[in-house]
Structures are given as structure tokens and as C-alpha cells.
Amino acid sequence: MGREDGIDHRIDSEGILHVVFDRPGDRVNLLTPRIVREIDHLLDHLKGRDEARAIVFESAKPGMFLAGMDVEEIAAIDDAYRAAEAARFGQAVFQKIADLPIPSACAIPGPLLGGGTDRALACTFRLAADDPKVRIGLPEVQLGIIPGFGGTQRLPRLVGLAAALDLILSGRQLDAARAARIGLVDRVVPLPYLAREVSALLRAAAQDPRHSSRLVRRARPLSISLVENVTPIRRIVLARARRALTAKVRVSDYPAPERALQAIEAAFSMPLRQGFDVEARIVGELVPTRTSKNLIWLFKGQAALRRETNSEAAPRRVRRVAVLGAGIMGGGIGQLAADREIPVRIKDVRYDALLSALHTAGEVWGERVRKGRISRREAEQRMAFLSPTLDDRGLARADLVIEAVVEDLAVKQEVLAAVEERIGERAVFASNTSSIPISEIAARALRPERVVGLHFFNPVHRMLLVEVIAGQRSSPEAVATVHRFAVELGKTPVVVRDSPGFLVNRILMLYLNEALHLLSEGVRIEAVDGAATAFGMPMGPFALLDQVGLDTARHVAEVLQAAFGRRIAATTPVLASLVDAGRLGAKNGKGFYLYREGHAVGPDRKVYPLVHAPGSRELPVETLQERLVLAMVNEAAVCLEDGVVREPRDVDVAMVLGTGFPAFRGGLLRHADDLGIAVLTDRLSRLADAQGERFRPAGLLREMVREQRKFYPR
Ligand code: NAD
Numbered sequence: 001m002g003r004e005d006g007i008d009h010r011i012d013s014e015g016i017l018h019v020v021f022d023r024p025g026d027r028v029n030l031l032t033p034r035i036v037r038e039i040d041h042l043l044d045h046l047k048g049r050d051e052a053r054a055i056v057f058e059s060a061k062p063g064m065f066l067a068g069m070d071v072e073e074i075a076a077i078d079d080a081y082r083a084a085e086a087a088r089f090g091q092a093v094f095q096k097i098a099d100l101p102i103p104s105a106c107a108i109p110g111p112l113l114g115g116g117t118d119r120a121l122a123c124t125f126r127l128a129a130d131d132p133k134v135r136i137g138l139p140e141v142q143l144g145i146i147p148g149f150g151g152t153q154r155l156p157r158l159v160g161l162a163a164a165l166d167l168i169l170s171g172r173q174l175d176a177a178r179a180a181r182i183g184l185v186d187r188v189v190p191l192p193y194l195a196r197e198v199s200a201l202l203r204a205a206a207q208d209p210r211h212s213s214r215l216v217r218r219a220r221p222l223s224i225s226l227v228e229n230v231t232p233i234r235r236i237v238l239a240r241a242r243r244a245l246t247a248k249v250r251v252s253d254y255p256a257p258e259r260a261l262q263a264i265e266a267a268f269s270m271p272l273r274q275g276f277d278v279e280a281r282i283v284g285e286l287v288p289t290r291t292s293k294n295l296i297w298l299f300k301g302q303a304a305l306r307r308e309t310n311s312e313a314a315p316r317r318v319r320r321v322a323v324l325g326a327g328i329m330g331g332g333i334g335q336l337a338a339d340r341e342i343p344v345r346i347k348d349v350r351y352d353a354l355l356s357a358l359h360t361a362g363e364v365w366g367e368r369v370r371k372g373r374i375s376r377r378e379a380e381q382r383m384a385f386l387s388p389t390l391d392d393r394g395l396a397r398a399d400l401v402i403e404a405v406v407e408d409l410a411v412k413q414e415v416l417a418a419v420e421e422r423i424g425e426r427a428v429f430a431s432n433t434s435s436i437p438i439s440e441i442a443a444r445a446l447r448p449e450r451v452v453g454l455h456f457f458n459p460v461h462r463m464l465l466v467e468v469i470a471g472q473r474s475s476p477e478a479v480a481t482v483h484r485f486a487v488e489l490g491k492t493p494v495v496v497r498d499s500p501g502f503l504v505n506r507i508l509m510l511y512l513n514e515a516l517h518l519l520s521e522g523v524r525i526e527a528v529d530g531a532a533t534a535f536g537m538p539m540g541p542f543a544l545l546d547q548v549g550l551d552t553a554r555h556v557a558e559v560l561q562a563a564f565g566r567r568i569a570a571t572t573p574v575l576a577s578l579v580d581a582g583r584l585g586a587k588n589g590k591g592f593y594l595y596r597e598g599h600a601v602g603p604d605r606k607v608y609p610l611v612h613a614p615g616s617r618e619l620p621v622e623t624l625q626e627r628l629v630l631a632m633v634n635e636a637a638v639c640l641e642d643g644v645v646r647e648p649r650d651v652d653v654a655m656v657l658g659t660g661f662p663a664f665r666g667g668l669l670r671h672a673d674d675l676g677i678a679v680l681t682d683r684l685s686r687l688a689d690a691q692g693e694r695f696r697p698a699g700l701l702r703e704m705v706r707e708q709r710k711f712y713p714r
Contacts, residue, residue: 015053022060054202068114084284090149103205118149137173144292152263294666313476315484322398330404331357332460338385430454438471465657500563515541522617531624536662546591637698
């Protein structure tokens with residue numbers, strides 16, 4: 001075992017064996033099959049020797065522990081047998097830690113995830129630093145698999161049914177205090193004392209290893225134990241969890257959470273080793289699935305996009321932000337930055353807009369307080385980072401000004417001109433415009449090189465995508481700065497070329513446009529929306545139009561139609577007739593759907609005569625899905641030709657994060673590859689003949705067919 005493997009060990013003067021993770025040349029530590037084997041050798045080597053009195057697992061990287069199994073390794077396994085065997089081996093190695101006659105501990109200074117958490121669960125003790133870098137979880141279901149090195153069996157035994165279900169089925173991560181609250185961590189100590197505390201605890205435990213767990217308090221409330229031990233109550237809890245799951249996702253699309261639930265169930269109904277076997281078999285079943293391969297691929301794509309600034313310059317650190325416009329978007333952006341404890345000055349010309357922004361931000365934090373994710377005190381502290389203003393006071397100190405005023409070029413230029421005089425020379429001005437080219441906004445700027453686009457999606461606190469737009473004159477440093485800022489806010493930035501509608505809205509407009517064609521041809525609203533959701537979209541195109549607002553959608557459509565004319569010709573006239581008839585969507589309770597108390601109660605048949613359509617034509621679901629999806633695939637190909645983004649991966653991650661395109665399909669172009677480029681190009685040609693030129697296959701697709709290429713060569 002040596003440093004080059006990413007794991008090392010030494011024995012200290014007190015007889016404590018330190019096993020140290022330090023992946024060479026990387027910021028993070030990962031588990032690999034080789035490291036698991038190294039741990040195995042080390043544990044075998046310890047057997048029958050008494051030089052070590054205790055063992056501690058730690059990391060040589062500051063603020064990092066073990067970010068789980070290397071996803072490349074999981075992605076490379078294509079058969080169930082190999083996957084299950086890999087799980088069994090990991091389980092057996094970690095069981096050796098649990099079986100050691102000496103106490104073991106984990107010193108957790110930073111993220112501990114996936115297989116890393118499985119391993120920590122096999123130790124006698126887990127101590128974490130009281131540091132925001134600490135995040136502990138089992139995020140496997142987000143990759144379409146389940147924890148495979150014993151986590152589904154050990155975690156419920158340690159923290160109980162409800163907490164284990166919550167953690168494993170959601171894949172969410174806990175900070176140190178919350179991990180301690182559920183009993184996943186035994187002690188939380190200040191970072192500088194972590195090593196010392198672990199040693200002290202291990203020394204004490206080594207005196208009497210059989211009773212070492214008495215050194216920490218791990219009593220679970222009676223009410224919780226009751227739930228677990230009484231079979232009928234447990235069944236009710238599990239049934240409720242299952243119902244909640246199936247209400248959220250289709251098990252056929254995302255099988256992992258449901259299978260994780262089965263594994264957790266096993267933890268209560270059979271001995272540990274049998275439970276391990278259930279876990280390994282489920283891992284074997286899930287690892288080779290297309291869903292898991294697609295989710296892992298998207299995970300890697302997101303990580304890559306967060307790393308690549310696509311700019312040769314170094315980013316500047318954003319310490320203070322100003323947000324101009326406290327509407328839906330400005331308010332959301334302000335809340336998000338304040339949530340990261342970045343001081344935000346938020347300006348609007350209307351007092352009520354400021355009030356409502358603060359109120360909405362308070363509701364987002366309030367919801368998290370209710371769910372136990374943050375404390376009331378933390379919510380109040382974050383709120384204090386948000387300071388509203390009606391004038392320009394406090395803007396001068398901002399390193400980044402984000403403009404989110406109305407979508408109007410003249411207003412945006414005016415706002416930029418006014419603020420440019422006040423802010424520092426190196427401050428970056430980012431517009432949240434959804435359709436206006438950045439170069440036009442910057443056309444009259446004093447410092448156009450500091451002007452960029454930073455396009456958030458609605459609702460800001462939920463949507464993980466941000467489009468970063470480099471205008472013709474934007475400096476690499478300005479682009480790098482907003483890219484880094486977006487990452488700091490927890491978003492995945494996709495750098496796109498400055499062009500109408502950028503990437504996501506442009507492709508999405510083809511989906512909406514096709515839905516409006518179908519409507520005009522007489523297809524019913526709910527038939528189109530039903531086909532889209534059956535495909536896996538979170539919302540059908542008509543429900544989406546109602547949410548966006550038909551007036552807003554019309555406005556974006558006009559911009560895009562001016563640029564791309566014939567490809568989206570259906571959108572503007574249909575939307576115009578509805579808007580003119582006073583239909584704005586959910587916001588005024590009148591759109592494609594009827595609304596009662598803010599909720600859609602069914603399609604509104606009055607729409608049909610307004611657009612001169614009968615609303616009675618039946619088309620097969622597959623036909624509807626094909627038209628909606630192929631319209632987007634074709635436009636994505638045109639975007640690639642136009643250099644809007646660099647590669648297919650950018651399209652796929654952006655569409656999944658920005659529109660909710662079904663992640664289990666891996667994104668629009670992964671899905672296109674699965675359909676087969678030749679097949680879909682042929683379908684597009686036939687659709688073009690039948691429906692119109694908008695379907696004529698993009699040059700790129702025809703070229704790919706000729707060269708027998710895919711978007712993703714294997
Ligand atoms: P909104 O109408 O909710 O908010 C705009 C706010 O700007 C209003 O409160 C208005 O009072 C304020 N304002 C107007 N002139 C101002 C000025 N000179 N100085 C300061 N404040 C001023 O609009 P929104 O939906 O938040 O959109 C804002 C921007 O974000 C637009 O460019 C829009 O295209 C873009 N956008 C919107 C969405 C969305 O879904 N709503 C999504 C992405 C991007």
C-alpha cells in the first residue's frame with residue numbers, strides 16, 4: 001500500500017493505526033476497487049497481530065474525506081453478476097472493520113458520501129468537524145443504484161427506519177449537526193480538535209473494546225424504537241414511504257428508490273448477512289440498467305460543466321452582489337445569494353415589489369425550516385444578508401450586478417447606463433434576460449467587456465441550470481467570474497453563444513410550437529400534455545405555457561420568430577389570439593386550463609373556438625410524442641451546427657436541468673442516439689413532407705447519417 005494508490009497508513013506512538021486517504025493529483029478522494037482491495041489487505045495483515053490498539057480512517061486533504069465510489073468504475077460494469085460480486089466484496093471488506101477486536105473510528109473533516117459512508121457505518125465511531133464542508137449522505141439512488149457496501153443494512157440499524165428511509169430514498173446530504181441529531185455521527189467537534197478528539201476516544205475505547213460503544217450516547221427515543229420493532233407499524237411506515245415515492249416518480253422509469261426501500265425493509269426482517277445478500281442482488285440488477293448509465297452520465301456531465309469555465313481567464317471572487325429588479329427572478333436570485341451568505345443589495349423602483357421579494361424569500365426559508373433542513377436562527381441569519389433599497393445606495397460596492405428588470409431592451413440599456421457610473425471598474429454586470437442578445441444590451445455600455453448574460457430559470461431556488469452568455473465583447477474574466485459565481489450558488493452553468501433564445505428556450509420553443517400545431521390541427525389539449533408527461537416530461541407543453549404566462553411566451557416567441565422564422569411559425573398567431581382574448585395563463589386563472597384557487601382543474605374547451613380548432617381529433621400517443629420530441633432534436637442539431645454550445649453533452653445537461661427533460665433518458669441527444677440517427681432522420685424527412693419544412697432534418701443529422709456517426713461515439 002502506498003501513496004500512489006490513494007491510501008496510506010502509519011502507526012502512531014499510542015498504537016493507533018491511521019489509514020489515510022489521499023488520491024494523488026485530485027481534489028477529492030474516491031473509492032476504487034483497488035482501494036477496497038488495499039483496505040482488505042491491510043485488515044488481513046492486522047489479524048493476529050497486536051501492535052495496533054485502534055484504527056482510524058482519515059483524509060490527508062483539507063476539507064475532504066471520501067466522495068464515494070468512482071462513478072467511472074460503476075459506469076464500466078455492464079453485467080449483473082459482476083456488479084453484485086463487487087458489492088459483495090465491498091460488504092465483506094467493510095464487515096472485517098466491524099469484526100475487528102479493536103475499536104475503529106472515522107474522522108470526518110469534509111464530504112463523506114456513498115461508499116465512503118458505507119465504510120464509516122462499519123466503524124465503531126464517527127466524529128465530524130463542525131464545518132460547513134461536512135456533508136454526509138448516501139446519494140446512490142440519484143445515480144439509479146442503491147448503496148451497495150452494506151449501507152442499506154447498517155444505516156437503518158444505526159439511525160432507525162424513518163431517518164434511514166429519508167436519507168437513502170432521497171439521496172440527500174446532511175451537515176454535521178443534522179447527522180449527529182439522527183445518530184449517524186457520534187460527536188461534532190471543532191475542526192482543529194478533530195484528530196485529537198478521535199485519538200482520545202479511541203484510547204479510552206481501547207481500554208475495554210467490548211464496551212466501547214458506551215462511550216457515546218446513542219439512545220433512540222422510545223417512540224422511534226417502537227415503530228421499528230412492531231411489525232404492523234413498520235409496515236404502515238413502509239407503505240406510506242412507498243406511496244410517497246410512487247406519487248413522485250414512475251418506478252418503471254426510476255426503479256432505484258423503490259428497490260432501496262425493499263433493501264431497507266430487509267434490514268428489519270432478516271439477519272445482517274442475508275440483508276447484505278438482498279442489497280448485493282439489487283445492486284446487480286440496477287447497475288447495468290440504461291437508467292443508471294444515463295443518470296451517471298448526466299452526473300459526470302454536470303461535474304464537468306461546473307469545472308470548465310470555458311474561458312482562459314481566472315475568475316474574480318464575488319463578495320457582494322447587487323440585484324436590480326425584485327420581481328419573480330430578481331427576488332429569487334437575491335434569496336439564493338443570501339442563502340450562501342453573500343450580502344445582497346436588492347433594488348426595485350416599486351416598494352411593493354421589494355416587500356413581495358422579501359416575503360417570497362422568507363417563504364422559501366420557512367419551508368426549509370418546516371422540513372428541518374435549517375434552523376429558524378439560520379433562516380433569520382440568511383434573511384439578514386438581503387437588504388432592499390429603492391434608490392442606488394449600496395450599489396457601488398458590488399462586485400457583481402445582476403439585472404432582472406422587465407424584458408425590454410431600452411429599459412435594460414438605461415438601467416445598465418445608470419448603474420455603470422456607480423459601480424467599480426472591475427464589477428461585472430450580468431443580465432438575466434431570457435431572449436435579448438447580450439451584445440445588444442452592451443451596445444452602448446462604457447465597459448462592454450464587463451457585460452455578460454447570466455440566465456437563471458424559474459423558480460430560481462429549484463432549477464439547477466444557469467446559462468452563462470458571453471457577448472461579442474465580454475471579457476474572459478467577466479465570463480469566468482459569473483461562471484464561478486453560479487457554481488458557488490449550487491448551479492450548473494452551461495456557457496452558450498450569444499444568440500436569440502440562447503439554448504434552452506430556443507429548443508423548448510420548438511416543443512411549444514409543435515404543441516400549438518397539434519392544437520390547430522384539432523388535437524385536444526389534454527391529449528398533447530398527457531403524451532408529453534407519459535414520455536417523462538414534468539409538464540405538458542400547454543400546462544407549461546400557462547405557467548410561463550401566455551403574454552411572456554408570446555414575447556419570447558416573437559423574438560425567436562424574428563430570428564428563426566419558419567421553424568416556429570405556429571406559436572405567435574395562436575398565442576396572440578389567446579392573449580388578445582384576455583388569456584394570460586395561470587397568473588390570471590385563464591389559459592389552456594381552467595383554474596380554481598390557483599390549481600388547474602381541467603382543460604378549458606373555450607380555447608378551441610378561439611384558435612379555430614375542433615379539439616376532437618385523435619392521434620396515437622406515439623405520434624404526438626414523436627412530433628414533440630423530434631422537433632426538439634432537430635433544433636438541438638441546428639444549435640450545434642450554429643455553435644450555440646460546444647458539444648452534445650451541453651445540450652443534454654441543459655435540457656434535463658433547465659426543462660426537466662427526463663433524466664432517465666440521459667437527455668435529448670442521448671435519447672436521439674438510442675432512437676438511432678438514421679431512423680430519426682428518416683422520420684423527420686417524412687414529417688417534413690407531411691407537416692411542413694420545419695421538420696426538414698438539420699444538415700448535421702444528414703451528415704451524421706452519411707458518416708454513420710452518433711452524438712456520442714461509444
Ligand atoms: P417581473 O416583472 O416579475 O420583475 C421585474 C421587476 O423589475 C419589477 O418588480 C419592476 O418593478 C422592476 N423594475 C422595472 N424597472 C426597474 C428599474 N429601472 N430598476 C429596478 N427595478 C426595475 O419580471 P421577471 O419575471 O422577474 O423577469 C425579469 C427578467 O428575467 C426579464 O428579463 C425576464 O425575461 C427574465 N427571466 C424571466 C423568467 C421567468 O420565468 N419569469 C425566467 C428567466 C429570465
